[in-house]
Amino acid sequence: MGLILKQLFAFIKLLNSDTGNISLALGMTCGFILGMTPVLSLHSLLIFLILFFFRIQIGAALVAAFFFKFIAFLLDPAFDFVGQKVLEMESLQGFFTTLYNMPIIPFTRFNNSIVMGSAVVTFALSPIVFILSQYFIVKYREIVVARFKGTKFWKALQATKFYQWYYKYEQYSWK
Incomplete structure (x- = not known):
């Protein structure tokens, strides 16, 4: 639980900073895929590798x-239905047989209806999640952060010695 709280505070700090919107939105999208699909599958490992090799906010993804893992448990019956329909398609039976006979592909667990259904749904919805998260990050920064920085509380906090010390510490700690 401590790791999640630490990542949550780091995420809030990133939202309030001038960090790139695309990096945060990609992190949210990767987190959407990780949260909605079962953890022990090969495509989850692929998403983790993408997180580590590209400039994507890992904290946002985690x-x-x-949070999406809780929603995924509620959507498991829908994922099972979609996965069952995809796996039972006559036109794809030969393709699935070929995939199952390949060396590494069966580790994706594509023959499980929940895994197939969640993968189909999440990969189809990923562009929408990316666009929406990027939009909401920009709006959050325009509305909430700008309004908060205009409050008397924020101005009083900036005037304290502790804030000035913390601000200098933050400037030197990342270099």
């Missing part, structure tokens, strides 16, 4: 995965 926080999003934590």
